Amino acid sequence: MALQIELDQQNQVIDANQRFMDEVTASRAVRQHKIQELNRRLENLEQCKICYENYDDTDHQQLAVNPCGHFMCKKCCNIMITKPIPKCWCQEKMSRLMRVYA
Ligand SMILES: [Zn+2]
Ligand SMILES: [Zn+2]
Secondary structure, eight states: OHHHHHHHHHHHHHHHHHHHHHHHHHHHHHHHHHHHHHHHHHHHHHBOTTTOOBOOSSTTOEEEEETTOOEEEHHHHHHHTTSSSOBOTTSOBOOEEEEOOO
């Protein structure tokens, strides 16, 4: 009988450890997911959402669209502003373009 109690206790300890390990694994997965998400956002900040070119200081200079505040490159802006109703990629009308300074 004493042996049975001891076995039950050991099983409880094993179960608790297993639950703890599951939690650690889960939180690690959540953290990894967050890091991936942040990296993806960082990439989005570095490249134009329309042509997917990286921003630079020449043709693909980064410009901020007003009033929505999104970014796009100069080349894509030049295409957009020739349209009858210039719109950002979010479909909001463009009223002004602003240079972005790091
Ligand atoms: Zn572009
Ligand atoms: Zn926009």
